Amino acid sequence: MTSKRIVFLADMQSFYASIEKAANPEIRNKPIVVAGDPERRSGVVLAACPIAKSYGVTTAEALWQAQQKCRHLVVVRPRMETYIDISLQITRIFEAFTDLVEPYSIDEQFLDVTGSVGLFGDAWTIAREIRRRVWLETGIHCRIGIGENKVLAKMACDNFAKKREEGIFWLKKEELAQTLWKLPIEKLFGVGSRMKRHFHRMGIYQIGQLANLSPALLIRRWGINGEVLWRTAHGLDDSPVSLHTHDTQKGIGHHMTLPRDYHTAADIKVVLLELSEEVCRRARHKQLMGSVVSVGCRGADFDASHGFWRQLKLGEATNDAITLYEAACRLFDRHWKETPVRSVGVHLGQLQPDNVVQLNLFADTEKQRSLAYAMDGIRARYGNDAILRAVSLLGAGQARERARKIGGHYK
Numbered sequence: 001m002t003s004k005r006i007v008f009l010a011d012m013q014s015f016y017a018s019i020e021k022a023a024n025p026e027i028r029n030k031p032i033v034v035a036g037d038p039e040r041r042s043g044v045v046l047a048a049c050p051i052a053k054s055y056g057v058t059t060a061e062a063l064w065q066a067q068q069k070c071r072h073l074v075v076v077r078p079r080m081e082t083y084i085d086i087s088l089q090i091t092r093i094f095e096a097f098t099d100l101v102e103p104y105s106i107d108e109q110f111l112d113v114t115g116s117v118g119l120f121g122d123a124w125t126i127a128r129e130i131r132r133r134v135w136l137e138t139g140i141h142c143r144i145g146i147g148e149n150k151v152l153a154k155m156a157c158d159n160f161a162k163k164r165e166e167g168i169f170w171l172k173k174e175e176l177a178q179t180l181w182k183l184p185i186e187k188l189f190g191v192g193s194r195m196k197r198h199f200h201r202m203g204i205y206q207i208g209q210l211a212n213l214s215p216a217l218l219i220r221r222w223g224i225n226g227e228v229l230w231r232t233a234h235g236l237d238d239s240p241v242s243l244h245t246h247d248t249q250k251g252i253g254h255h256m257t258l259p260r261d262y263h264t265a266a267d268i269k270v271v272l273l274e275l276s277e278e279v280c281r282r283a284r285h286k287q288l289m290g291s292v293v294s295v296g297c298r299g300a301d302f303d304a305s306h307g308f309w310r311q312l313k314l315g316e317a318t319n320d321a322i323t324l325y326e327a328a329c330r331l332f333d334r335h336w337k338e339t340p341v342r343s344v345g346v347h348l349g350q351l352q353p354d355n356v357v358q359l360n361l362f363a364d365t366e367k368q369r370s371l372a373y374a375m376d377g378i379r380a381r382y383g384n385d386a387i388l389r390a391v392s393l394l395g396a397g398q399a400r401e402r403a404r405k406i407g408g409h410y411k
Contacts, residue, residue: 009153015107016047022139112241151237181208253347267396276325289319290348
């Protein structure tokens with residue numbers, strides 16, 4: 001057992017694109033992107049292989065922009081179910097080396113191998129063997145950042161391991177002045193484009209300049225986030241690699257971008273009902289209910305200010321779809337300005353266990369609850385579109401289309 005923790009951040013290179021190349025050798029040496037359906041306004045690049053990136057193609061840009069950069073680009077539709085299955089397969093590979101594996105995203109996972117060095121060798125040996133196993137079993141290149149905590153491992157992977165042929169880098173706290181601190185401020189984990197502009201206005205362009213500031217100055221300016229950024233620059237992070245990181249949930253919500261602009265309240269409320277059904281189904285699955293309802297709409301121009309996000313407090317917690325829908329409609333009727341709507345979201349917050357409910361003399365809540373769980377059972381067995389409300393069969397309904405997708409993309 002070593003005195004310092006040894007934490008890995010394992011990242012899969014161009015995950016979706018790598019899976020498609022492994023499955024189809026004919027496109028292995030071609031520039032490919034995995035992208036949604038442009039006809040349904042989901043033509044966004046989800047993943048680009050290294051060859052495509054060499055033409056300037058980037059993740060999250062519009063597909064038509066990527067095709068202008070690379071005229072012979074191969075476009076592959078996403079297969080989310082397959083990607084999830086392979087992500088779970090990679091997790092099982094990691095679990096052969098340590099029982100402390102924490103998913104960070106579908107293609108990134110933290111591993112604490114502190115207790116594994118006595119079994120499998122030092123950190124470098126374990127990292128190389130993990131990369132070898134992942135490549136042999138999935139055909140995907142894995143990059144590994146190493147540090148004594150999660151934030152160091154993450155920055156080691158993002159800023160150094162991805163740029164090295166070996167695909168491994170160990171970012172040590174005592175060497176930050178020679179490594180991390182020389183990088184631009186936007187390379188610090190937690191610094192986005194807006195925070196980058198703030199730092200530039202302060203004359204801070206490198207991570208080292210931030211690290212040498214007084215934390216009190218950053219706290220006065222940004223509160224707790226200022227202290228977090230200072231600690232990140234110094235490689236300080238006490239959070240453990242945990243199997244239970246995602247167990248605690250503050251809210252359950254569902255948001256969708258519509259395939260066309262919706263202009264009428266009747267059409268928009270069809271989607272509000274479908275979203276309410278989905279939110280409550282997920283809440284019941286986790287045996288939770290909530291007492292704060294939030295509703296949001298955005299207009300056709302995402303850069304304009306048309307739209308709203310408002311919430312209200314219910315008299316008692318619920319995971320009943322009609323109760324949630326009625327509250328969502330009250331918010332919608334109060335705040336919608338009759339402008340075209342492109343995206344809609346419903347959220348249920350202030351969650352609590354659903355095993356204690358307030359009895360109601362004027363409604364058979366237990367019957368409603370039993371019916372809802374029965375419908376959940378049918379959908380779980382036969383698919384989310386096995387039982388639908390009649391309004392979902394109207395032109396505005398999206399439930400049948402969403403049932404064919406995972407995370408907004410086709411299975």
